[in-house]
Amino acid sequence: MAQGFNTRSIHAGQTSDPTTGAVVPPIYLSSTFEQDVPGTPLNGFEYSRCDNPTRTALQHNLASLEGGLLAYSFASGMAAEDAFFRSVLKPGDHIVLGNDAYGGSYRAIAQVYGPLGIGHSTIDFADLAKVEELIASTKPKVVRIETPTNPLMSIVDIEAVAAISHRHGALVLVDNTFATPALQRPFELGADVVLHSTTKYLGGHSDVVGGAIVLKDADLAEKVAQIQNWMGAISSPFDAYLTMRGIKTLGIRMERHSENALALAQRFEGHAAVERILYPGLTSHPGHEIAARQMSAFGGMMSIQLAGGEAAATTLLTRTKLFTLAPSLGGVESLIEHPGLMTHHSVEGTALEVPANLVRISVGIEDIDDLIEDLAQALDSLL
Template sequence: MTGFDTRAIRAGSEPDPLTGAVVPPIHLTTTFRQDFPGELLAGFEYARCANPTRTALQDALAALEGGVAAYSFASGMAAEDAFFRAVLRPGDHVVMGLDAYGGTYRMFASVYAPMGITNTPVDFGDLAGLDALLGSTPARVVRIETPSNPIMSIVDVAAVAQIAHRHGALVLVDNTFATPALQRPFELGADVIVHSTTKYLGGHSDVLGGAVIVNSQELGDQVYNMQNWLGAVSSPFDAYLTLRGIKTLGVRMERHSRNAMALAQSIVAHPAVETVYYPGLETHAGHDVAARQMSAFGGMMSVTLRGGQDAARLLTTRTELFILAPSLGGVESLIEWPAGMTHTSVEGTPLAVPHNLVRIAVGIETESDLVDDLTQALDSL
């Protein structure tokens, strides 16, 4: 199974050997019969340890990212937490981007800092600065998010990984925005990939989930222990919905990317717009790196407005098709105001976002309908 779409459709989804059902059943059972104590019939014992539907999803996730193993969780935050708990110890240091999902920063500031784990937000565009920082303050993990949430900054994963590895750090990439359909962090030097599968992998705004994918079994065993011991696992039904979403990931990402590019180009010169942050635009600071490490530019963009915070908030109420709601990655287009919604937890920190910024998750509706709707909303300001 070499083609991406073949893997997305077939990995983990073999027809049921007992009945021939092409779509394998959802295994709701929490426990599994044994013939003799400790002799498992098919490797399954108790659903927190493993469940066939979760295993199917994990096999698909590992195949899509080209990893050795994958572990799926009840949310993106649960997944990332399991990884960090597996590898961090008091006194450890983590380097992350200046622009990242607010919830991740909050987890470090509120949960890990009191355990004696420090973090330094950095500008990954400054490679010499990163080299100097890691030389003076070694880090256990360098955490990259590219494109980042919400400013759409692009990080050169290969360049950062080379420096991080030279200083003995593990490289984690949050691949939520790009997805493995557009970007393969393991091929660029990452050691571990995390996802909020709530977004594009699920793809329909109807299932919360997260995943950790590793490229070594040693790391995998550590993450598996956290999954099994702490238990923030995907439910069988959530695992099934995510697996179902993954089958159409390739075609959805093509359409998300096409619509987003058309939308970015259509509003970039609008008088109400200050800057459009979309890596597909040649004017985007990370365009060249994105063109090198992504096969298309994805469905996420942000826009700053000349009218400031008031214009930004107003714009989110003036669209008819774009729904005012947090989150992203579903088939429907969403619009939100990060400073007061998804990124309130980073206000006053180095990760704070501009108040005139609006984030847009471009869906897969008809392109011209999206362009018309956003244009009329901008015209109305």
């Protein structure tokens, strides 16, 4: 019988140390490994850029959780995405991505790959007729999906967009950072590649930076493995260990993140200082039905547009006590930030520019009554 998600989170890729019996596998900090015979690595380990037992354990774990064939762990989410694009793109190729994709990814696509002769188009994935038209006309090599999106919390119908993409020969990459495999399984919906910033919910404690690519095709996986080895943007053994440590509690953390975020969204929808709450768990969200179909819960990320404009948004950030003003997301603690001035400043003046009155909240796993009290006093102070 196949093991459940929480069981695999704890055990996949990890066994007790055969030498000592240690339940937690050791962190293999060695940069190089002894050989008995020249050119014949012991158990396949030769040099830690090429492979490392701790990183290998994490990669097996990630592949199991996403339901992929192979996974590769990198020093950051951007390094992981870059390795995949380097693996499949050449000058003249094209990428289609959402018009509210993560700003860092858009910056890389436009400013790094663009000058190398790789084109791109952005689109609202909600309009499937226009998606079909664009993909048919541009013949992209990769269609990059993000759902929920960062920071506008849009929902993309993975199954529908994947079907369109495959009809026209495109690979489908899904950034599953916000949902995680605890809540959403892109491979089951037609994705070819899954991307993670493991810095976020997988690590889960705001103490490690990392990224991962998970694949289900062996030939494509071999190309990514070569780029990981040749270019070397790997996760360190200690970072791999910290990420695995976080993953052990991923399932139960995502339950609590989701419960808290839904409670906050429902509590403050309609507040006099709020213009709009963006959270797919609300029935008022335009992507609610799709999210309910392809996710098992709605996650811990939400955004709020303030009625008082940018001034109200920036003021709110200084009025909270439990919600810490900081970029990033996915940790056990609640964070709050202004995307336009912080995480998404790089897309100012582009089609991906975010509203100035938008505040993004990464809802933590604190007691919900404390979070409600803190956000209530901060929002009330704007009236």
